[in-house]
Amino acid sequence: MSITLEKTRPDVSQLVETNRVHGSVYTDEALFQAELEAIWYKGWVYVGHESEVPANNDFVMKSIGPQPVIMTRDNKGQIHLLQNRCSHRGNQVCLKDKGNARAFTCPYHSWTFSNTGDLIGFAFPDGYRDNPDADKKSLGLGSLPRVESYQGFVFGSFAAEGITLKEHLGGAAETLDRLVQTSPEGQVEITAGFLKHRARTNWKFILENECDGYHPAFVHSSIFSVADSAIGTYYGDRSTALTRDFGGGHSEVDLRPEFRKADVPMRWFGTTAERLPDYVASMQAAYGADKAREIMIDGTPHVMIFPNLFIAEIQIFVIQPLSVNETVQHVTALQFKGAPDLNRRMRQQTMGSVGPAGLLLADDTEMYERNQRGAEQLTPPWLFLGRGSQRERLDEDGYTVGHSTDEVPSRGIWRHYLTVMEAGA
Amino acid sequence: MSARQELLTEVTAFIYREARLQDEHQYDEWEALWTDDGVYWVPANGDAIDPEKEMSIIYDNRSRIALRIRQLHTGKRHAQAPRSRVRRVVSNIEIGEAYSKRIQVFSNALVFESTLRADTLWSVRNEYWLRRDGDELRMERKNVFLTNNEQALFTLAFLI
Numbered sequence: 330m331s332i333t334l335e336k337t338r339p340d341v342s343q344l345v346e347t348n349r350v351h352g353s354v355y356t357d358e359a360l361f362q363a364e365l366e367a368i369w370y371k372g373w374v375y376v377g378h379e380s381e382v383p384a385n386n387d388f389v390m391k392s393i394g395p396q397p398v399i400m401t402r403d404n405k406g407q408i409h410l411l412q413n414r415c416s417h418r419g420n421q422v423c424l425k426d427k428g429n430a431r432a433f434t435c436p437y438h439s440w441t442f443s444n445t446g447d448l449i450g451f452a453f454p455d456g457y458r459d460n461p462d463a464d465k466k467s468l469g470l471g472s473l474p475r476v477e478s479y480q481g482f483v484f485g486s487f488a489a490e491g492i493t494l495k496e497h498l499g500g501a502a503e504t505l506d507r508l509v510q511t512s513p514e515g516q517v518e519i520t521a522g523f524l525k526h527r528a529r530t531n532w533k534f535i536l537e538n539e540c541d542g543y544h545p546a547f548v549h550s551s552i553f554s555v556a557d558s559a560i561g562t563y564y565g566d567r568s569t570a571l572t573r574d575f576g577g578g579h580s581e582v583d584l585r586p587e588f589r590k591a592d593v594p595m596r597w598f599g600t601t602a603e604r605l606p607d608y609v610a611s612m613q614a615a616y617g618a619d620k621a622r623e624i625m626i627d628g629t630p631h632v633m634i635f636p637n638l639f640i641a642e643i644q645i646f647v648i649q650p651l652s653v654n655e656t657v658q659h660v661t662a663l664q665f666k667g668a669p670d671l672n673r674r675m676r677q678q679t680m681g682s683v684g685p686a687g688l689l690l691a692d693d694t695e696m697y698e699r700n701q702r703g704a705e706q707l708t709p710p711w712l713f714l715g716r717g718s719q720r721e722r723l724d725e726d727g728y729t730v731g732h733s734t735d736e737v738p739s740r741g742i743w744r745h746y747l748t749v750m751e752a753g754a
Numbered sequence: 755m756s757a758r759q760e761l762l763t764e765v766t767a768f769i770y771r772e773a774r775l776q777d778e779h780q781y782d783e784w785e786a787l788w789t790d791d792g793v794y795w796v797p798a799n800g801d802a803i804d805p806e807k808e809m810s811i812i813y814d815n816r817s818r819i820a821l822r823i824r825q826l827h828t829g830k831r832h833a834q835a836p837r838s839r840v841r842r843v844v845s846n847i848e849i850g851e852a853y854s855k856r857i858q859v860f861s862n863a864l865v866f867e868s869t870l871r872a873d874t875l876w877s878v879r880n881e882y883w884l885r886r887d888g889d890e891l892r893m894e895r896k897n898v899f900l901t902n903n904e905q906a907l908f909t910l911a912f913l914i
Contacts, residue, residue: 522808524798525906529871551830556821657906661809679809685910686796686812688825691833694909698871
């Protein structure tokens with residue numbers, strides 16, 4: 330008797346509609362495997378930042394979903410994304426989180442690979458001499474065929490062909506341009522180390538929450554009520570802030586209308602120009618007084634770049650799905666080159682807000698885990714995402730926008746998800 | 755009893771009391787154990803990072819300790835509503851450097867936490883700097899070195 334294992338894949342078109350999604354999109358193991366193939370192992374995924382490997386031969390351990398990826402900078406300065414698997418017996422060639430190395434030597438049988446991924450040496454080479462299959466050129470480390478960066482943010486794709494990173498980012502590229510302007514030198518740096526916050530939830534509950542402007546008034550009311558924070562008003566019923574769907578699964582909460590109304594530099598960071606005199610002087614010297622003032626009023630973006638890079642004004646989060654119901658959020662403070670006084674406050678605020686004990690993120694994470702337990706229940710089978718669909722409109726660039734509390738970002742994510750998953754089927 | 759033994763007895767009573775106040779969510783009584791310049795540090799990514807430059811799980815000055823407690827008191831700190839059920843066993847208490855007003859103390863603790871998600875076992879090495887304030891000891895520094903602080907961790911919203 331022979332048994333044929335049919336690989337059944339859920340029909341995503343039956344699970345995702347304009348204003349609702351079926352609960353099983355968060356719980357179905359087969360769907361999770363299909364997502365790995367169609368989204369994580371095919372499209373562009375954020376991996377790390379160039380500033381994490383500042384010198385030639387630096388490396389840092391990163392990931393794409395459940396797959397470990399070593400980000401290296403070779404001795405010519407070029408960045409590579411390698412897999413941590415020796416081509417001999419599958420052992421790990423790198424056991425450190427970061428460092429500087431021209432080569433990685435596997436501890437098992439001492440095969441040695443350069444930081445470009447090429448196999449450069451066998452131990453006891455006589456055993457391979459004149460062996461036609463022992464071709465070093467074909468025995469390198471696994472390496473991602475496509476690596477591109479934008480404003481220092483390095484993305485990789487496991488697929489040899491596909492759209493360019495610029496095409497993937499589309500309208501969301503502008504938010505990264507906006508972000509780096511906050512530095513007087515026009516550069517972001519990721520240098521403060523990452524907190525790693527684990528949650529028993531599907532990654533898409535996190536993805537959708539990042540630009541959900543409906544929850545802060547409730548999930549974060551505890552901290553808004555005891556800290557002197559204006560953030561709550563930006564996510565209130567009367568806020569003039571917007572949610573925006575850039576297409577491609579990318580979305581933002583655009584708080585600029587609120588900051589422009591207040592017209593106070595550094596309000597976006599909950600402070601004043603007087604408290605950051607060195608930063609303000611550097612910005613004025615770099616951009617001129619008028620442009621510097623404009624940047625310091627508008628602040629940094631709150632943007633979710635599909636599928637895993639979330640820039641939340643003062644910090645970045647990287648979403649790492651491990652299984653259908655387990656996800657890690659990696660988070661650290663953004664650091665702006667040439668702005669030490671601002672950076673110190675960025676780190677202090679980030680540490681207070683995020684990570685396992687964060688005054689904000691512990692509560693978000695509690696919600697993700699409860700969402701997951703709810704999605705695992707049977708009824709009602711559909712989850713409703715129609716908030717504000719009747720009042721969506723197009724902005725001057727043709728992007729769909731809505732009120733800051735409307736579910737424009739979630740609907741944009743699901744529309745893109747459907748396209749990608751159906752293309753991958 | 756030698757002076758050293760007397761000090762160990764006094765310090766041990768302090769550490770046990772702190773552990774009980776944490777387990778039982780006696781937030782105000784726990785907060786009162788801090789000096790006015792207290793610093794509460796729970797590093798991430800090893801025990802030797804510089805908290806002024808790198809991310810820590812907690813790096814609270816005295817005012818942020820107070821903020822953390824005020825948030826817990828709102829009853830809407832969802833990660834602690836309902837509160838975790840917590841019990842810890844503290845052991846290996848040793849005195850390090852000791853001066854007339856300041857005492858360095860080490861201990862180990864195993865903390866069992868039960869939440870809506872699951873049960874979690876936390877393992878820590880604690881390092882305190884206690885300061886004598888009249889008849890009382892107070893914490894001017896508490897460093898909590900989680901044994902697994904290099905890994906991705908579940909939410910840690912009770913008082914560790």
